[in-house]
Structure formats: C-alpha cells, structure tokens
Amino acid sequence: MQVNEETIDGVLVVSPAGRLDSNTSPEFEAHLFQRMEDHPSLVIRFGDVDYISSAGLRVMLMTAKKVKQNGGRLVLCEIGDPIREVFEISGFLTILEVCDDPRGAVERVNA
Amino acid sequence: MQRAFRIQTELREIPRLAEQVEAFCEEAGVSMSSVYPINLVLDEWLTNLITYAFDDGAEHTIEVELRKADDGLTITVTDDGQAFNPLTDAPEAQLDGDIDSRQVGGLGIHFMKTLMDEIDYRSADGVNCLTLRKQPV
Known part of the structure; x- marks a missing residue:
C-alpha cells in the first residue's frame, strides 16, 4: 500500500492511501510501529483512504x-463518509481523538 | 438480477471481489451508498472464513451469490470449511471502554448485525451457508 508522509510544525503526518483491510493492514501497522520509535506523537490523515474494515480499525487501536x-498523542483527521460511519458504529469516535484537518490535528498535538 | 462469484481461500481475493460486487450493484441499480456496507460485511465474513475455517490443508472454494429483487438485495455465501454460526458462536463485540481496555474482536459480526436487515446461517453435510438480506437498497 502507498503511505505518504509530511512533517507539519515538527509533527509527523502519515497519509495512507487506498484500502485499509486484512491485506494491507499488517504492512501499515508495521510502518506505524517503526515510525513510533522516533515519533512519540502522530497525526494520521484519512483523506486518501477509500475503504477501512475492522482490520484497519485494529491498527488504529493498537497505535493508540x-x-x-x-506518553505521546495520536490525532486522526480528514475522516470522510463512509469511513466515518465505520468508526462511528465501532464506537471508535468516542475513544480516539479526531479532528477535521491536518493543521488542526497538529495544533492539538502541539497544544 | 443475480450473479455468482467463486473465490479462492486467499485474502487477496477480497479486493478483487469488491470490484465485481460494485460493478454488479451498479448494473442492478443498487444505490451506491449501499455498496460500502455490502462490501464491508462480505469482507469481514470472508476474512474470518479464509483465516480460520480452512485449516485442513485441502483445497477449498467459497461461492458468493448476489440477488437483487424489488424488495432488496440477498447475499449468499457458501463454503465447505469449519462451521461457525455468527449468531451463536461469535463473542459480543465490546463497544465501550477506554483505549487501554478496548479490544477489536467481534467487530466484523457487529458490522453484519448493524448493517444487514436479516441474517440466516445453516450448516448441513459439511456445507455452510450464510444468507444476508438488505432492504431496500
């Protein structure tokens, strides 16, 4: 799977693209865990994700x-429909920190 | 309108099937907002089957059939692996609790119960059949 990254105000913003399912999630989890060795806090941007299943949600929970x-902070952003609905019916919107856009997410991490 | 798909017991079949399901839905006039829930529920069930139901080393296939009628969409998944009744054999999904206590187990079946209107599971003579109905679509 393709994963793009940028750093905004010193915070790593990770943007996976495409599907987060049982095929791609193990690779994405390994990628995030490697990044967490150097970055205690992370922003994950969902703007380029067009599908997530419980396998992808599991990665979000493990990362959180x-x-x-x-001792860091995880903020998710740009979660559009219908992916937001999957987060919603899983009860994940109440336990994970979610923001509209990457800049707002970075501000929360740096707050 | 109906169509059947035969898939191998490998996870990489799931995104390929999802494209075929989307094409079927478009042709059959199923609203695009129903395509994601249909593919999500199929993905969760097939991932479970492929991961857990075929551990005897033999070759197996799974058949998925979609049937669109005026009263909704019927999805049938037939397999010859180990039986697993999603209505009675699955643990209840845990939907509350904080980050430390939350587990993901059972979410796939929770999606099925939330997003589908009817669920039926039968197992006889080594053949298992899951029937899902969604209406209207």
Whole structure:
C-alpha cells in the first residue's frame, strides 16, 4: 500500500492511501510501529483512504495504545463518509481523538 | 438480477471481489451508498472464513451469490470449511471502554448485525451457508 508522509510544525503526518483491510493492514501497522520509535506523537490523515474494515480499525487501536504508552498523542483527521460511519458504529469516535484537518490535528498535538 | 462469484481461500481475493460486487450493484441499480456496507460485511465474513475455517490443508472454494429483487438485495455465501454460526458462536463485540481496555474482536459480526436487515446461517453435510438480506437498497 502507498503511505505518504509530511512533517507539519515538527509533527509527523502519515497519509495512507487506498484500502485499509486484512491485506494491507499488517504492512501499515508495521510502518506505524517503526515510525513510533522516533515519533512519540502522530497525526494520521484519512483523506486518501477509500475503504477501512475492522482490520484497519485494529491498527488504529493498537497505535493508540502504543502512543499512550509512549506518553505521546495520536490525532486522526480528514475522516470522510463512509469511513466515518465505520468508526462511528465501532464506537471508535468516542475513544480516539479526531479532528477535521491536518493543521488542526497538529495544533492539538502541539497544544 | 443475480450473479455468482467463486473465490479462492486467499485474502487477496477480497479486493478483487469488491470490484465485481460494485460493478454488479451498479448494473442492478443498487444505490451506491449501499455498496460500502455490502462490501464491508462480505469482507469481514470472508476474512474470518479464509483465516480460520480452512485449516485442513485441502483445497477449498467459497461461492458468493448476489440477488437483487424489488424488495432488496440477498447475499449468499457458501463454503465447505469449519462451521461457525455468527449468531451463536461469535463473542459480543465490546463497544465501550477506554483505549487501554478496548479490544477489536467481534467487530466484523457487529458490522453484519448493524448493517444487514436479516441474517440466516445453516450448516448441513459439511456445507455452510450464510444468507444476508438488505432492504431496500
């Protein structure tokens, strides 16, 4: 899977693209866990994700647990429909920090 | 209108099937807003089957059939792996709790129950059949 990255105000913003499913999620999880070795806080941008299943949600939960252990902060952004609905019916919108756009997400991390 | 797809027991079949399901839905006049939930529920079920139901080393196939009628869409998934009734054998999904206590297990079946209107599962003579209905689509 394709993963783009940029740094905004010192915060790593990770943008996966395409499908986050049982095929691609193991690779994306390994990528994020490698990045977390150097970046205690992360922003993940969903603007280029067009599909997520429970396998992708599992990666978000594992990442959130790890970021918390590291004392950092995880903020997700640009979650459009219908992906937002998958987060919603999973109850994930109440436990994960979600913001509209990357800049706002970075501000929260730096707050 | 109806169409059947035969897939191998490999995860990489799932995105390929998703494209075929989308094409079917477009031809059959199923609203595009129903395509994501249909593909999500199929993905979750097939991922479960492919990951857990075929551990005897033998070759298996899974058949997926879609049937669109005036009263909605019927999805049938037939397999010859280990039986697993999503209505009685699956743990309840845990939907609350904080980040530390949350687990993801059971979410796929939770999606099925939330996004589909009817679920039926039958297993006889080594053949398992899951029937899902969504209406209207």
